[in-house]
Amino acid sequence: MAVKKDLSITYLGVRCENPFFLSSSPVGGNYDMVAKCFEAGWGGVFFKTVGIFVADECSPRFDNTGKEGLPWIGFKNMEQISDKPTEQNFEYLYRLKRDYPDKVVVASIMGSSVSEWAKLAKMCDQAGVDLIEGNFSCPQMTSHAMGSDVGSDPALVEKYTRAVVKATKIPFIAKMTPNITKMEPPARAAARGGAKGVSAINTLKSITHIDLDHLTALPVVNGKSSISGYSGAAVRPVALRFVANLCADDFLRRRGVEVSGIGGIETWRDALEFLLLGCRNLQVTTAVMQYGYRIVEDMAGGLSHWMDERGHRGLEDFIGGALANIIPAEELDRSFRILPAFHNRKCVGCGRCYVSCYDGAHQAIGWDARRRRPVLDEDKCVGCHLCLNVCPVAGCITPGAVRWKGRAKKSAPAVQEHYD
Numbered sequence: 168m169a170v171k172k173d174l175s176i177t178y179l180g181v182r183c184e185n186p187f188f189l190s191s192s193p194v195g196g197n198y199d200m201v202a203k204c205f206e207a208g209w210g211g212v213f214f215k216t217v218g219i220f221v222a223d224e225c226s227p228r229f230d231n232t233g234k235e236g237l238p239w240i241g242f243k244n245m246e247q248i249s250d251k252p253t254e255q256n257f258e259y260l261y262r263l264k265r266d267y268p269d270k271v272v273v274a275s276i277m278g279s280s281v282s283e284w285a286k287l288a289k290m291c292d293q294a295g296v297d298l299i300e301g302n303f304s305c306p307q308m309t310s311h312a313m314g315s316d317v318g319s320d321p322a323l324v325e326k327y328t329r330a331v332v333k334a335t336k337i338p339f340i341a342k343m344t345p346n347i348t349k350m351e352p353p354a355r356a357a358a359r360g361g362a363k364g365v366s367a368i369n370t371l372k373s374i375t376h377i378d379l380d381h382l383t384a385l386p387v388v389n390g391k392s393s394i395s396g397y398s399g400a401a402v403r404p405v406a407l408r409f410v411a412n413l414c415a416d417d418f419l420r421r422r423g424v425e426v427s428g429i430g431g432i433e434t435w436r437d438a439l440e441f442l443l444l445g446c447r448n449l450q451v452t453t454a455v456m457q458y459g460y461r462i463v464e465d466m467a468g469g470l471s472h473w474m475d476e477r478g479h480r481g482l483e484d485f486i487g488g489a490l491a492n493i494i495p496a497e498e499l500d501r502s503f504r505i506l507p508a509f510h511n512r513k514c515v516g517c518g519r520c521y522v523s524c525y526d527g528a529h530q531a532i533g534w535d536a537r538r539r540r541p542v543l544d545e546d547k548c549v550g551c552h553l554c555l556n557v558c559p560v561a562g563c564i565t566p567g568a569v570r571w572k573g574r575a576k577k578s579a580p581a582v583q584e585h586y587d
């Protein structure tokens with residue numbers, strides 16, 4: 168039976184019916200698209216980035232990576248900000264807020280100077296949007312005065328944030344680039360400039376493929392290509408890492424900076440992972456480009472079921488719940504190894520565990536050729552669990568007996584029960 172939970176939350180003081188928003192991109196690039204997404208159930212939209220600069224785009228502009236027959240594990244785009252006239256975009260924003268007062272309309276803006284940022288902020292004011300996101304992170308702008316070149320320079324992030332905050336009272340979110348080692352410096356700079364929120368991640372600079380005929384990257388634009396932004400499921404681990412860094416940062420926490428999580432969210436479970444790290448808002452593009460707006464129904468439904476099973480009444484019950492358990496490598500408990508337990512009745516005899524352990528781990532699995540079953544050598548096994556990761560049958564290899572290193576013997580460690 169369908170379970171409906173209250174998924175509402177406030178983000179930067181704005182009430183949102185749920186945390187699921189479109190991220191800034193073509194999925195929210197005009198009035199009709201956003202109207203349709205609102206009707207499908209999204210809580211809000213980060214509208215396609217608007218600048219004074221109007222983009223002149225190349226064709227084609229997309230490529231994707233796959234593995235073992237699955238396409239779209241990662242997605243590459245060479246698109247910049249909106250290619251529509253600035254005034255037209257603000258007119259869309261104005262009408263969207265007027266016609267959908269209960270939905271949250273976020274303008275995404277990008278300037279190339281203090282005066283442009285301030286001008287765009289004033290236009291947001293006039294359009295009556297709820298929030299403003301500053302795009303400091305597009306990695307393929309044709310001008311180095313905009314995009315990720317700005318976002319990787321904390322001084323510029325602070326300066327432009329200050330310009331927006333001076334021009335309007337609408338809360339400002341700084342969208343971060345992942346094309347840096349540490350995200351805290353630009354995020355803190357945004358907070359010093361007056362940003363109330365940070366969002367992460369924008370796309371990762373990438374080359375997805377080399378075209379073997381034209382000897383250039385894909386997509387091929389008249390024989391050439393460019394390094395440009397990568398998104399989708401493949402970037403989610405990178406996004407989660409950056410989001411965890413931001414949510415755990417003391418400076419940002421003291422200032423009450425709220426994090427919006429973006430990057431590879433496709434399912435309710437993906438969304439939940441960002442919430443468990445501390446995000447109060449979630450944004451999606453690539454999965455919508457692939458599957459359409461209706462994925463929000465599965466996100467809301469799946470999250471409601473999970474909450475129901477756990478007895479959670481609202482999102483506040485569990486936001487940030489996983490953060491304290493992500494600790495530095497030097498603090499991990501290294502006093503034991505957990506052997507794999509093989510459940511022979513489930514085994515299909517494919518031999519993948521044997522091959523992987525022999526060629527890629529510690530040669531701790533022998534092979535019973537007659538029965539076509541793995542045989543564990545406990546002394547050689549280091550408990551790395553490569554075999555659990557490669558076994559194609561769910562529940563066939565599980566975490567088994569605990570072996571303590573040396574004399575150390577403690578209470579039983581918490582064990583991951585299944586890999587999914």
Ligand SMILES: Cc1cc2nc3c(=O)[nH]c(=O)nc-3n(C[C@H](O)[C@H](O)[C@H](O)COP(=O)(O)O)c2cc1C
Nearest residue numbers: 190191192216244368369398399430431451452453
């Ligand atoms: C085709 C395309 C266009 C995008 N345009 C913008 C943009 O105008 N402004 C922006 O801030 N981010 C833009 N992005 C980045 C997304 O908003 C998002 O940060 C990124 O794709 C990661 O999320 P995802 O994995 O859900 O797509 C774009 C992404 C794609 C795929």
Ligand code: SF4
Nearest residue numbers: 524548549551552554
């Ligand atoms: S846990 Fe690692 S070392 Fe042990 S059997 Fe599996 S792959 Fe081999």
Ligand code: SF4
Nearest residue numbers: 514515517518520558
């Ligand atoms: S990988 Fe799994 S199914 Fe294949 S032989 Fe090993 S235990 Fe059996």
